[in-house]
Amino acid sequence: MTIQPARLSDPAVRAFVSAVNAHDRDGFLALLAPDATMSDDGSDRDLGDWIDREIFSSNGHLDVDSEGRDGRSLVARYRNDAWGEMRTRWSFTVDEEGRISRFETGQA
Template sequence: MTIQPARLSDPAVRAFVTAVNAHDRDAFLALLTPDATMSDDGADRDLGDWIDREIFSCNGHMAVDKETRDGRGLVVNYRNDTWGEMRTRWSFQVHDDGRIARFETGQP
């Protein structure tokens, strides 16, 4: 059963999922530290290029199945117009100020 974004435990992760699903790039970027980084399937990627290509230009959507690590880890059915739907894992490093410093995604 899918966990509704509003019910996610960690406020930063909740806002991340909400911004992705609303296709709100500005809200998404406001959640990140200025030097935020990310990786996809274990390889570091250019964050700006990746989010445009994998989320915002192709209608990315996260349907959360499970939370781990007190809400900073997710198992998600992720879909976009490019790749269709796939089961993915997401992990977040959140600074004390509540902004995301790094996220990692990939297939489980």
């Protein structure tokens, strides 16, 4: 059963999923701390390059199946034009200002 983005527990994660699904690159970037980092399948990646390739130029979309850690951990079906659909895990670190300072993703 899919959890609608508006029902996700953590406000930053809710906004992240909503921005991905709306293909709102500017809104997405506004959610990130200035020095935000990310990893994919355990390897740190260049954030700007990764989001352009994996989300915004390839029509990325998240359907969230479950959440944990007060909404800062997700299991979701992620799809984009490059890879199709896969079951993924997402983990978020949110700073004291409510911005995402790190996210980690990979196959679940």
